[in-house]
Amino acid sequence: DIQMTQSPSSLSASVGDRVTITCRASQSIDTYLNWFQQKPGRAPKLLIYAASSLQSGVPSRLSGSGSGTDFTLTISSLQPEDFAAYYCQQTYSVPRTFGQGTKVDVK
Amino acid sequence: QVQLQESGPGLVKPSGTLSLTCAVSGGSISSSNWWSWVRQPPGKGLEWIGEIYHSGSTNYNPSLMSRVTISVDKSKNEFSLKLSSVTAADTAVYYCARISWGDGYNYEDYWGRGTLVTVSS
Numbered sequence A: 001d002i003q004m005t006q007s008p009s010s011l012s013a014s015v016g017d018r019v020t021i022t023c024r025a026s027q028s029i030d031t032y033l034n035w036f037q038q039k040p041g042r043a044p045k046l047l048i049y050a051a052s053s054l055q056s057g058v059p060s061r062l063s064g065s066g067s068g069t070d071f072t073l074t075i076s077s078l079q080p081e082d083f084a085a086y087y088c089q090q091t092y093s094v095p096r097t098f099g100q101g102t103k104v105d106v107k
Numbered sequence B: 001q002v003q004l005q006e007s008g009p010g011l012v013k014p015s016g017t018l019s020l021t022c023a024v025s026g027g028s029i030s031s032s033n034w035w036s037w038v039r040q041p042p043g044k045g046l047e048w049i050g051e052i053y054h055s056g057s058t059n060y061n062p063s064l065m066s067r068v069t070i071s072v073d074k075s076k077n078e079f080s081l082k083l084s085s086v087t088a089a090d091t092a093v094y095y096c097a098r099i100s101w102g103d104g105y106n107y108e109d110y111w112g113r114g115t116l117v118t119v120s121s
Helices: none
Strands: A004-007 A010-013 A019-025 A033-038 A045-049 A062-067 A070-075 A085-090 A102-106 B003-007 B018-025 B034-040 B047-053 B058-060 B068-073 B078-083 B092-102 B105-111 B115-119
Touching: A004 A085, A010 A019, A019 A033, A019 A085, A019 A102, A033 A062, A033 B105, A045 A062, A045 B105, A070 A085, B003 B092, B003 B105, B018 B034, B018 B092, B018 B115, B034 B105, B047 B068, B047 B078, B047 B092, B058 B068, B078 B092
Parallel strands: A010 A102
Antiparallel strands: A004 A019, A019 A070, A033 A045, A033 A085, A062 A070, A085 A102, B003 B018, B018 B078, B034 B047, B034 B092, B047 B058, B068 B078, B092 B105, B092 B115
């Protein structure tokens, strides 16, 4: 299985901050990388697919980058609705594996 | 708008079989999508269980493969999950999701609300 490692596991930030979350794959996955947001008691929501393609309806302050083994999710100016957990997922090979998650909370 | 809804018992006894169904509305299960199951133990991260195509083709997580069966019922527009020999470690919120394809990439773009299954005597 391909292991996905996110960092940090949690971070505290304020509204307006620039936030960066990284995801590293245990082997190259080209750009077969998705990002999800999950709020408490809710299902995950797709934010970005193919490492950098923004899902329809997702605000442009979110962006993704990377290829191979190293990937980044960036929120350019954190908004109140962005406080949540974020997960990366590789779809390069079965089983589709997720990172352990990064929780973004209020500083 | 595609909607998915999980249903099934919320409590399963140890060594028993967990059975869940995902009803799909607003779209056909026979479309060019795969359909998946993902679970999340309380307070923990996401684990992909497996996926199915309307033809019946499946892929499973090797860590669960010996205990998992995913099936599809095109007449009811739904797909199902069975997980046998359950233990407390299988206690989780179980989500069903649709996998879409775009430009050669695939992603879960629609999810059910999830259903909590507790394994306990």
